Amino acid sequence: MLVVAGLAAATLTGCGGGGGGSGSGGGDGSITMGFSQVGAESGWRTANTKSVQESAKAAGITLKFSDAQQKQENQIKAIRSYIQQKVDVIAFSPVVESGWDTVLKEAKNAKIPVILTDRAVDSKDTSLYKTFLGSDFVEEGRKAGKWLVEQYKDAKDPVNIVELQGTTGSAPANDRKAGFQEVVGADPKFRIVASQTGDFTRAKGKEVMEAFLKANPDIDVLYAHNDDMGLGAIEAIEGAGKVPGKDIKIITVDAVHDGMQALADGKINYIVECSPLLGPQLMDLAKKVVKNESVPARVVTEETTFTQEQAKTALPSRKY
Amino acid sequence: MRRLLWPLLVLAALLAVNLFFTPSFFSVEMKEGHLYGSLIDILRFGAPLILVSLGMTLVIATGGIDLSVGSVVAISGALACLRISEDGGVLSAVVLALGLCVLLGLWNGFLVAGVGIQPIIATLILMVAGRGLAQLITDGQIITVNSPSFKVIGGGYLLTVPFGILLVLVVLGVTAFLTRRLALGVLIESVGGNAEASRLAGIRSRGIVITVYAFAALCAGVAGLMIASNVSSADGNNAGLWIELDAILAVVIGGTSLAGGRFSLGGTVLGALIIQTLTTTIYSVGVPPETTLLVKALVVAAVCLVQSPKFRDKVFRRAGPRASSRPAAEEKVRVTA
Numbered sequence: 001m002l003v004v005a006g007l008a009a010a011t012l013t014g015c016g017g018g019g020g021g022s023g024s025g026g027g028d029g030s031i032t033m034g035f036s037q038v039g040a041e042s043g044w045r046t047a048n049t050k051s052v053q054e055s056a057k058a059a060g061i062t063l064k065f066s067d068a069q070q071k072q073e074n075q076i077k078a079i080r081s082y083i084q085q086k087v088d089v090i091a092f093s094p095v096v097e098s099g100w101d102t103v104l105k106e107a108k109n110a111k112i113p114v115i116l117t118d119r120a121v122d123s124k125d126t127s128l129y130k131t132f133l134g135s136d137f138v139e140e141g142r143k144a145g146k147w148l149v150e151q152y153k154d155a156k157d158p159v160n161i162v163e164l165q166g167t168t169g170s171a172p173a174n175d176r177k178a179g180f181q182e183v184v185g186a187d188p189k190f191r192i193v194a195s196q197t198g199d200f201t202r203a204k205g206k207e208v209m210e211a212f213l214k215a216n217p218d219i220d221v222l223y224a225h226n227d228d229m230g231l232g233a234i235e236a237i238e239g240a241g242k243v244p245g246k247d248i249k250i251i252t253v254d255a256v257h258d259g260m261q262a263l264a265d266g267k268i269n270y271i272v273e274c275s276p277l278l279g280p281q282l283m284d285l286a287k288k289v290v291k292n293e294s295v296p297a298r299v300v301t302e303e304t305t306f307t308q309e310q311a312k313t314a315l316p317s318r319k320y
Numbered sequence: 321m322r323r324l325l326w327p328l329l330v331l332a333a334l335l336a337v338n339l340f341f342t343p344s345f346f347s348v349e350m351k352e353g354h355l356y357g358s359l360i361d362i363l364r365f366g367a368p369l370i371l372v373s374l375g376m377t378l379v380i381a382t383g384g385i386d387l388s389v390g391s392v393v394a395i396s397g398a399l400a401c402l403r404i405s406e407d408g409g410v411l412s413a414v415v416l417a418l419g420l421c422v423l424l425g426l427w428n429g430f431l432v433a434g435v436g437i438q439p440i441i442a443t444l445i446l447m448v449a450g451r452g453l454a455q456l457i458t459d460g461q462i463i464t465v466n467s468p469s470f471k472v473i474g475g476g477y478l479l480t481v482p483f484g485i486l487l488v489l490v491v492l493g494v495t496a497f498l499t500r501r502l503a504l505g506v507l508i509e510s511v512g513g514n515a516e517a518s519r520l521a522g523i524r525s526r527g528i529v530i531t532v533y534a535f536a537a538l539c540a541g542v543a544g545l546m547i548a549s550n551v552s553s554a555d556g557n558n559a560g561l562w563i564e565l566d567a568i569l570a571v572v573i574g575g576t577s578l579a580g581g582r583f584s585l586g587g588t589v590l591g592a593l594i595i596q597t598l599t600t601t602i603y604s605v606g607v608p609p610e611t612t613l614l615v616k617a618l619v620v621a622a623v624c625l626v627q628s629p630k631f632r633d634k635v636f637r638r639a640g641p642r643a644s645s646r647p648a649a650e651e652k653v654r655v656t657a
Binding site: 207228 | 559
């Protein structure tokens, strides 16, 4: 297996070395990008795909798009085929963190720059890719925590918080938990009385919240790692005869359409955006790396936060 | 009845653990005009699993297995929500979704009984393809519907009791009547014991097998409607994910043999309730999410061990150890529902 990969790399080096000059040095500004997407597992991901496709068109970049259907081997195949097609730049959202060294070395040998989007790889050799464009999940957790601290700055009584975590072990779940903890942990009046995983789904969010409500009669705040779990929890809260947004304050992350609607309706109090619309930033970065300009090793997606008032204004023009 | 003793004890033990951590665990009160309490939650959230497990019980009784029920759950919810979001007709959407589920079940039955493919492979096809079909229907998105009448199926109440629980009681009653008051149950067990011998004895084993797969898919379809209705949305990626494994576990905990030939509906209901109680317990007690799966595995392992007569004999070494286990194995299965 290794021998084959090595041979492939050697052959590709030869091809890439010859073709690199003609491909990117054209000077006419036309750029070809190979993009390998994780899959189409959620509305968030679909919006992400659309954003990349639309902004490529707008930026005049020829996009070769492939969907890996959540499988790393598909993604490696796609990247190899982009190398063979001598694209100018490769961008991809890695399905998993590890196992990319070989194929990324092949791209490097072929002198094709690589941009990571949305998810990182754990490769020690950071020269294998130019930059990583994506959300900072820890910062999202911090933003949620800061709003809460601001809301309760005058409160003397303890604030009982329950947390609905994302899928156990996933980067967004770990980081959103850590960022939130970092901010609210500074003040002992904030107490996280229960924290369980809701697997990022509405059904689990509702089921877990039902149990929380029975085990902890006095809940002040719910922090959910995504909108969907928050939406499920809202139903549980309503079923318990409490008013979501008033009796229990709700903070979520993502800002998908249904979440924004609930925010505008007053059922959620605050949403930290985790934007999938990183297409325009990606195209800017692609143009820079093709021209060999220097780019920062880490670019954070432009993201904001929404209060109920802001949601009402923003809702009509939301794309997802 | 004796065979259900151990599952009953396990369920009681789990409930006792809850009482220790949450003193108000057994209190059931009226809130917003309906019953409200942890026990109601267990029944309500356990309802889809009980339904899927009932279908699975009959399939397993014929010596088969149905891995596709989780995908059928997703397809059913997805199709119903898509129809409702398009034109709002709840009844037609429900009929259409359940109709498709029965068709999918007939397809499974055809592959198993008509073509002769091993059940685990035959239903694996739909397990994989069906998840894709559900995603195709929902376009990979979560379809949100706003229909009060659809909401009733999984999240509504009738005479203060959650509608889902009543639905389960009806399905359980009909199934128990068909299989235990009529000859169907005996025929199913006979096919599970030896399909060829049953055929030679004059039983249409092929028809029986196709029927149970269709029934399992129908149960999964109703469960899918409940899950989608409960949160007023269809999630093609996650609805019913791995529910087939929970259902098989519920059937096994309930004392139905995976080799086929006999089954216990009451045991299956108990098994499903044990699984749901365990889940609720983990949330209420506050087991950290990182160790949830380990805790579940330990409890399930304990349940399986305590149900094994051989294991009990070895550990407890009672005076007449073998006397207690043998009659239990030969005892005629009775419905306790």
